[in-house]
Amino acid sequence: MTTRTPDTADAAAVRDPLVIAGREFTSRLITGTGGAPSMRVLEEALVASGTELTTVALRRVSPGAHGSVWDVLRRNGIRALPNTAGCFTAADAVRTARLAREALETDWIKLEVVADERTLLPDPVELLDAAERLVDEGFTVLPYTSDDPVLAARLERIGCAAVMPLGAPIGSGLGIRNPHNIELIVEQAGVPVIIDAGIGTASEAALAMELGCDAVMLATAVTRAQDPVLMAAAMRDAVAAGRAARRAGRIPVRRYAHASSPAAD
């Protein structure tokens, strides 16, 4: 009898890196840090998620603040991806990106330019403007965008390193509202497509990967889960499983049964 190492989704990931702007990642799960009940729970959740790239926001220093998210990331060897959360104009976003580059010593920026507080939907006009300026300034730009294939193509054409279409509004947990558009974006993209926002639970993260996304970005689904650490592990497994299923190639959908046992003699 021969023994064979099970070709698990985790093992398969080793030979299937995510590549963004020439940099390789083993994990295809990018996490955010907002909303965690404590820094300790956040750290445990980040470790359980297996993430290698995690977003942070930039805010004015409040004197006497203890324990920083920056320390947590460095301690665990997780690369920090600063974002421009809270910016409503291209000018705001460009200014924040420059500060982030200085603070975190990285020219990677997750570009968010949102239209209003109620929906937090991307403002496509300001977004494209900011993306163009930041690419010109040498940033590696990962823009949070709507699920519009036309806008995604425009962002790629001006030199963004990835596109990050939303599944649904930030923090909504509504899942992927327009899987057809996500497939269109995936089909045409020459840069990684990272689903960003809307993921509520593990099956939705797996679906994103099955649709052909290169990675999943999420925060709230983990940080506000009843057990963030357990959900982080669930998301790690879901992303790996969804990726493996995509690579394996699913069976076609049929209207009627197709017997899986041989017909009786």
Add this chain to the structure above:
Amino acid sequence: MDVIINGERRDVAPRSTVADVVRSLTDAPGGVAAAVNDEVVPRAAWAATPIAENDRVDVLTAVQGG
């Protein structure tokens, strides 16, 4: 002299630099950026960058988000 630090008017010693202002807010060794009147001041230039009356100084750091 009066300057605006992170949105609040404060009195600082004459001839203060960006480095002085940063030090008054945080002792974090990294993860901090400073801007004077919306222009980013690179860390290496903090000690040599004086601030003037009514300058707006912003000192930012990475926080949980996204």
